[in-house]
Amino acid sequence: MHRLSGEDAGFLSMEQPEQAMNTIAVGTLHAPDGAAGVTIEDVRNHVAARLDQLPSFRWRIVPVPFGLHNPMAVRDPDFELDYHLREATLQDGQSLDDLFAHLAEQHLDRRHPLWQLTLVHGLPGGDQALILKYHHCLADGVAAFTTFSRVFSDAPTDPIPDVDLPWRPEKVPSKLLLVWLAFLDHLAALLSIPGLALRAKRGFDAVKARRAETAVAVPEFSGAAPNSALNDAFTPARAYARAVLPLAAVKDAKDAAGVTLNDVVLATLAGGLRGYLAEREQLPALPLLASVPVSYEPADAPVRQAGNRFWSFTTSLATDVDDPVERLAAISATAAEAKEQLTLLGPDLMPAVLDHVPPFISEPGAKALIDRLRAVGPDELVDANVLISNIRGPAEPWSLLGCEVTDLFIDGPPSNGVGLNVMLWSYGDRLLLGILAFADALRDPAALTRHVESAFADLHTAVTAPTPA
Numbered sequence: 001m002h003r004l005s006g007e008d009a010g011f012l013s014m015e016q017p018e019q020a021m022n023t024i025a026v027g028t029l030h031a032p033d034g035a036a037g038v039t040i041e042d043v044r045n046h047v048a049a050r051l052d053q054l055p056s057f058r059w060r061i062v063p064v065p066f067g068l069h070n071p072m073a074v075r076d077p078d079f080e081l082d083y084h085l086r087e088a089t090l091q092d093g094q095s096l097d098d099l100f101a102h103l104a105e106q107h108l109d110r111r112h113p114l115w116q117l118t119l120v121h122g123l124p125g126g127d128q129a130l131i132l133k134y135h136h137c138l139a140d141g142v143a144a145f146t147t148f149s150r151v152f153s154d155a156p157t158d159p160i161p162d163v164d165l166p167w168r169p170e171k172v173p174s175k176l177l178l179v180w181l182a183f184l185d186h187l188a189a190l191l192s193i194p195g196l197a198l199r200a201k202r203g204f205d206a207v208k209a210r211r212a213e214t215a216v217a218v219p220e221f222s223g224a225a226p227n228s229a230l231n232d233a234f235t236p237a238r239a240y241a242r243a244v245l246p247l248a249a250v251k252d253a254k255d256a257a258g259v260t261l262n263d264v265v266l267a268t269l270a271g272g273l274r275g276y277l278a279e280r281e282q283l284p285a286l287p288l289l290a291s292v293p294v295s296y297e298p299a300d301a302p303v304r305q306a307g308n309r310f311w312s313f314t315t316s317l318a319t320d321v322d323d324p325v326e327r328l329a330a331i332s333a334t335a336a337e338a339k340e341q342l343t344l345l346g347p348d349l350m351p352a353v354l355d356h357v358p359p360f361i362s363e364p365g366a367k368a369l370i371d372r373l374r375a376v377g378p379d380e381l382v383d384a385n386v387l388i389s390n391i392r393g394p395a396e397p398w399s400l401l402g403c404e405v406t407d408l409f410i411d412g413p414p415s416n417g418v419g420l421n422v423m424l425w426s427y428g429d430r431l432l433l434g435i436l437a438f439a440d441a442l443r444d445p446a447a448l449t450r451h452v453e454s455a456f457a458d459l460h461t462a463v464t465a466p467t468p469a
Helices: 006-014 040-053 096-104 141-151 175-213 247-257 261-279 324-345 349-354 359-374 445-464
Strands: 022-030 059-062 072-075 085-089 115-121 128-135 238-246 289-295 310-316 386-391 403-411 420-427 430-438
Touching (some): 006 359, 040 115, 040 141, 096 115, 096 128, 128 141, 141 386, 141 403, 175 324, 238 247, 261 386, 310 349, 430 445
Parallel strands (some): 085 115
Antiparallel strands (some): 022 403, 420 430
């Protein structure tokens, strides 16, 4: 039994009736010619063999009475694997993306461990798919890679460090014990508050000094983005789009322009969103802003399968710049400065502060934020327009149960008035982009896919073209 961090618990507080906070991934399974497809029993046996390497899959999240402290994660004494395994068959006219969006908008039952795995039949050509959904409170992108490598692959893996084995269930603590433990934790935490306050002052002073001396303007963390069509983010229905970029070409563009791979990704999405909105005469005059998560975990940290250890910076997508090369340069400069300022502040500072904010404060605060953003007028400013995150995937595609996992797209929940969540990762020789959105914020997913892929083609041509003599 252990307590969730403030950052983990924050994703539980953010969950609203119209805002399910699920991370979700879909892998397409292609069996060799003549081979039988995967059965739900095959999936069950695979997951059962992996459970010791998926510790969060057997956690029941137990709230503390009155929201006095962050919930506890308890090894569920009533864990039933079959509850978490589902089957579905695509209906006539239903696409895999439709089913993906439908599953993403459904809340997970907090009386059980917060994950679900669905085997999907009926794909074109006889293919199948696996859709894994789990609550964002369980894991960030770093931990997600560990989870995906154990669910969507049957290759041997090393055990997760610091997991007590063999697994034993735990008794769910009484309400009285939960309150007592919360009191003891808060009492011990009081000792850290003066040091945290001093650290925060130093961080904010350093950022203020940096802003005074740099020529690159970085958007404020909140209240600096135009209220665009992408911010129509207050109903339960979801839409889903996917895009594919050749990894070698992305690296070519990165090298030719002298920027980072993440800069090329941001510029590609900037061009795609700009084209999509302009086509609908909805492009704001002010540049769109993106929230970009950054892990604060050391590169040599032990493998983990759970926990959220990141914070975000806000950067411009320069959608007010016509030329794709100039747009890329502006994005690169702003993103680099924004990340530098986050480093000065300390990317783990706000997560440390959140450890001191109990749910009886964070939950009403999350609802009040949604209510405030819902009431924002068309000419007022919001916090951001899109969330864009990038994690590194496997160098070679995975195989599972005798099938090749030909595609594996991942995504996180759009939330807090930001209508689109874009997650991408490298998978073999491609970059796979998943775009999960509030349905009102993305009314034509296929059009956005076309614009994103076209924007990359234009950017690649522009930055790799020979310079005239």
